Amino acid sequence: MTAICFDHVSKWYPRYQSLSYGIKSSLLHLSETFRSLKRERVRVLEDVSFRIEKGETVGLIGPNGAGKSTSLALMAGVVEAETGKVVVAGRVSPLLELGAGFHFDLTGAENIVLHGVLLGLTRREVSSKMKAIIDFSELEACIHQPLRTYSSGMIARLGFAIASHLDPEILLIDEILSVGDLAFQLKCNAKIDEFKRQQVTMVLVSHAMDHVQRLCDRVIWLEKGRIVGEGAPSMIVAEYEKSAQLRHVESRPSAA
């Protein structure tokens, strides 16, 4: 069964920055403003098609600005494609970066409720999972302390503990697995393996190639908004690393 399907998807971002210069200048030169809005569009994805099956773990790799995060945003449903179709079947849970969706004056426990509800659970669902989340985070001792007293590793633990108890069907992971101390990382890895066994679909954006190789069943390599490679992690990662090496060599000023 298909969990995520991109069908000839293209995505442009207008250069809204030109508007943000100021309301005055954009109003004074209204026609110019509209023209520049139409003209100055940045292509982020162009004619991208792929399918991700239920239970698969797929890595998105590529240089900065290749369209990886935009692909995740399309999957999460926070932006819309200009052309083409994005179909997602199942409850999508994004794993947020450090501290997002938290409030630092609230306690750990209050933040669990806040974060859980923001990510799509009802309060009843959160309270039924509260104990499991606290146990997983191993933060019982300070769960009633305000979050600002936590270290960044502890906040990361809390975030992962909540996300992993959302019963996600599709989990979107953007560069945040290397959090917490070593013991907690092992726990995270074990949880992710458990997700794999439970047939949770996972999409992972990462620059850590060892992570990608270890976790993913398949890798999609994006470059400038297009798919340039797709297949087994070992093969695609090797090719991507080769191309990155090449680019590095080319970009060095030649001595000769």
Add this chain to the structure above:
Amino acid sequence: MQSPSIAVTHETKPRDVYWEHLWDLVVILTQKEIKARYKNSALGYVWSVANPLLFAVIYYIVFGQIMKVPIENYSLFLMAALLPWHWLANSVIAAPNVFLANATLIKKVRFPRNVLVVSYVLNEGIHFVLSIPVIAGFLLVNHMAPTLTWLAGVPILLVAQFLIVYGIAITLASLNLFFRDLERLTALFVTVLFFLTPITYSSAMVPDSYRTLLYANPVAPLIESWRELFMHGQLSWLVVGTCYLSAFGTLLVGSLVYWRMSSKFAEVV
């Protein structure tokens, strides 16, 4: 292996769970704002009343004592308008920043974004409700007392004001993502609106040539209604009707702007 055609995109929640979740979002976000304010200071409640109180003292001295505005019970007259005004002003001034302050959430999580504005306006509204006893205190000091009409009048005006403030706030919050200057303009706009609204004076004092300004002001009937209710226990249905007309107008503008722009929020925030 066959791949079935999937019609459902992103919406898998059944209807009742959807509404329960929406309600929970509003409650949790409002609680967050309130808790955050009170956890930072032991004097949280005092602060939310002290601010309008301070302004009342200033206006009382400047307009009541120095310029000798011919209004009876001028301190009460000021408080009865300043407390609801502060709900409006605090919400509107904060509005342009509401979405920007939640940029990461908006970029990553799919949820109805207007909930952020709803809960901010509610939070300020709850502070206003908590300050109503202060007005009752002012009445008692002036040998007056709250009347039974408050029981009906307060909820009627609360709803009207919530709709008006939400309408203005959601417009500003949405537009500010595209025109970042709006934040500065808003502060000016609120100052101008303050003096165009009958807060330090009564609408009866306004000369005929300036009447149109009063009629064009979407919050003037609201503030006047509060004061009539608090001071005399009266509600004019005509003025209340005008409040709801104004609520309908601001809500319409706000909703149009929001629905038009919300699909682009994640791209520009």
